[in-house]
Amino acid sequence: MYLHGTSKVNAQGHLEIGGCDVTELAKEYGTPLYIVDEALVRQRANEYVTAFQKSGLKFQVAYASKAFSTMAMCALAEQENLSLDVVSDGELHTALKAGFPAARIHFHGNNKSPDEINMALDAGIGCFVVDNSTELKVLNALAKDKGLTVKILLRITPGVEAHTHDYISTGQQDSKFGFDLTNGAAKQAIKEAMELSNLDVLGVHSHIGSQIFEVDGFQMAVEKMSAFAIAIRQDLGLTFQVINLGGGFGIRYVDGDSPLPVGQYVAAITDTLISSFTAADFPLPEIWVEPGRSIVGDAGTTLYTVGTSKEIPGVRKYIAVDGGMMDNPRPALYQSVYEAVLANRANEANEETVTVAGKACESGDKLIIDLELPKANSGDLLAVFCTGAYNYSMASNYNRFRRPAVVFVKDGESDLVVQRESLDNIVGNDLLPARLLKTALAK
Missing domain, CATH: 2.40.37.10 (Lyase, Ornithine Decarboxylase; Chain A, domain 1)
Incomplete structure (x- = not known):
């Protein structure tokens, strides 16, 4: 056992x-x-923060709240000096109700609605991770209406196929997420974003999959992202301030699963980033990651x-x-x-x-x-x-x-941080139209 x-x-x-x-x-x-x-959650969070502190790089460890989102978990994440990534108005509302600092919230998603974007703008979140060209235009227009300039990362699919289940592999070319790096879409998106006056491009984001037990894929993603950053600086004059490598760090579910220690993942990522950017005489960017499963x-x-x-x-x-x-x-x-x-x-x-x-x-x-x-x-x-x-x-x-x-x-x-639902909760949002109520009462 x-x-x-x-x-x-x-x-x-x-x-x-x-x-x-x-x-x-x-x-x-x-x-x-x-x-x-709770002690193990805090231990896992601390392992990430400590490992990145050792690298000497500026960093943010953003807890991926999609893994487990409650007000108590958001409060714990804030106490452990984590940032937070959200993908819906529900996750954003949960974080804000828990008192999580809006400036440390990053908003993800491949189909953010205008209502969700407006909610996030009004809250003053720290960053949007933009997934497609439609979102670029909508976000810029909504920010302009409010007189805001918003910080963004562009999500890139780097063409790295992680060794994981097809349904949780996200970095390959055929993905619903992000701008493709290999066909030029990513570069075109950077150009477009730079022309939109209410967007401030901090850098790029990638996520290659989930439940990953090796460092090779992360290192390859860093190499591809750094090469892209260097090319964008040369061609468009934009210097990325942030490289976000997403999450995907594996955990042990059963005998045979062999995740690496958090420090080993982090060292592989930071060492590769430092060597890649130093060799190109490029200012070292801030590194962001988004662990979820590996924390909770x-x-x-x-x-x-x-x-x-x-x-x-x-x-x-x-x-x-x-x-x-x-x-x-x-x-x-x-x-x-x-x-x-x-x-x-x-x-x-x-x-x-x-x-x-x-x-x-x-x-x-x-x-x-x-x-x-x-x-x-x-x-x-x-x-x-x-x-x-x-x-x-x-x-x-x-x-x-x-x-x-x-x-x-x-x-x-x-x-108790979430109450068990009651039977009344089950029907709490149900409505019974009058024409059906008559029939129900007759029975």
Whole structure:
């Protein structure tokens, strides 16, 4: 059993996270329950900040809030001296409600609406990451209407194909994101942006994918971006002040995953950047990155209660839990894999191989296939590890299930940071027209 952060098995044989016995958390908050190891989140954030401080470069580490966005997480990110990247009015609103400094917010997205852009302009965010020519024109016009000049990065697809799942690979030429570097679109976009009077081009952004376990792709991206920066300076007279390498740093989900230490990723990026720009006698730009999963991913655990079981002789045994693809769609979307334990019997030896099924009305609602466990009984607690990223943020009300609560745990204390949805929350936005209300009352 591989345990992350502050997780351990206590004297009662129960899983403990942040000094809290998860069986007690289940009693207090119910299941399914997202549990976040606050100390581990802070440790991961600090690893990035410390590694970049060692480089001597100016930098920003922007937490990618799409991985896990709540007011509590935004407040924690601010305390850890992170910036924040957002991709919607909802994420921006969450950050602002949490009191996150607008000047350290970067707005991403390939199809920002005028309303979202106006909201961000009114808030005074620090930077827009512009994704296409349409956005350039719209952003400039809206900024002009408000008498503003806004700082932008242009998102570039550098033609680097990361070794990851097709659905989370973003740096290749065939991508919905950004201006293509290889066909000249990126250079043309720089020209266009320089001609728009209410835009201030700070530099460029790239993101090559997610869940990456090697430095080669990042180094190649730096080399391509630095070559582009040098060419733009020579041809157009613009000196980039910022190079943003995005995120994508991998974490360990299961045995066999081998992410590098944060410092190794950062050293590879900063060393390559320093050598590339120094060789060209180019002023060293500020370096930005956007880790999300690698800050919160392994700090999250989802706690379920085991319900029914079904054995198909010679085929497989299913155990069903009180959650599923509604609170973790990643296995269905990406064939993602996880490790788990019976949290209330964590010291017991494994006896059988089971498939963990969710309770959604979908045959594909399987959280873990072929998991080794002690013989699971109804009422046991199943803890699935490394669910801190893209679980809460992608959760849904499919089948009108209620989304789980979220608790932060640290030093033996637990804090509820997201309440479990109520049944009234489920119908809270429903409207019943009068012509249908009559029919409903008649029944």
